[in-house]
Amino acid sequence: MNDTPVLQIERLTGGYSLGRPVLHNIEFQVSPGEMVGLIGLNGAGKSTTMKHILGLMTPHQGGVSLLGHTRDEDPEAYQAALAFVPESPLLYDELTVREHMEFAARAYNVASEVYEERAAALLKLFRMEEKADSLSLHLSKGMKQKVMIMCAFIARPSLYVIDEPFLGLDPLGIRSLLDFMMDLKRSGASILLSSHILSTIENYCDRFVVLHQGSVIAQGTLEEIAQAAGMPGATLEDIFYNLVKGGD
Structure with missing residues (x-):
């Protein structure tokens, strides 16, 4: 190494x-x-x-x-x-979970096919599949924290x-x-x-x-x-x- x-x-x-x-x-x-x-x-x-x-x-x-x-x-x-996960989730109220992840992927120049694979895996891992198209405004604090984590992990x-x-x-x-x-x-x-x-x-x-x-x-x-x-x-x-x- x-x-x-x-x-x-x-x-x-x-x-x-x-x-x-x-x-x-x-x-x-x-x-x-x-x-x-x-x-x-x-x-x-x-x-x-x-x-x-x-x-x-x-x-x-x-x-x-x-x-x-x-x-x-x-x-x-x-x-x-580098990627950062803050202590307090900071999200856009009018963006969905999926849109937040797409935004992060574009910021890090993640290829679309790679994004799709990683997003699907992260949504499943954190049990957020049913919330993928929900606005962050309607998420609990714990779910918002999961979104922040998934956005960081979209990048490598x-x-x-x-x-x-x-x-x-x-x-x-x-x-x-x-x-x-x-x-x-x-x-x-x-x-x-x-x-x-x-x-x-x-x-x-x-x-x-x-x-x-x-x-x-x-x-x-x-x-x-x-x-x-x-x-x-x-x-x-x-x-x-x-x-x-x-x-x-």
Whole structure:
């Protein structure tokens, strides 16, 4: 497997005000075919980190690169290399589920025959076939979240950035999503996943990055961060609690 990182974050400092950065020298990477869990308390800097990755914020110093290139070097190629699933679904009220997926496919230049195959598979996977021609205005929150997820997965970029995807999903939806992400990972895609449901992601992520007060306080496999915390064999939830409690 190619060892060149898909996502590389180096010495990233940034935030909403030059005088008061939220992030302080953040460094981590995501390799091809790897799922990395980005975890932290509310306000730890997870969303700010994601906004820098998405190009919505400009670093005060340091930077973010995708496939070895920054957004400034080639904005179109940079954006085409990633897909984003936000925490809160953002849909057009007067578009149907199918129309949202078609819009996403066109944005990523997905061929029509490929789109048809992927759309059918995703609608079946997330049990949304009967809602395919329903306006998003008439969908439940959980169904809207499924639409956002399906729109991201219509494309096959190098990196998926996924923020709290389990909120609003039923247990079958969560399992379908996790299984599909594992399939994507096995196909070589990379995933940066943020979630507070640590017991759910513990067995799915290859590595974890623990953010606290805008800094990375631990990163590595479950075994590596357990050793760093002096808690070999502990669960991710217990390790995380010990790390952030000690970091206050």
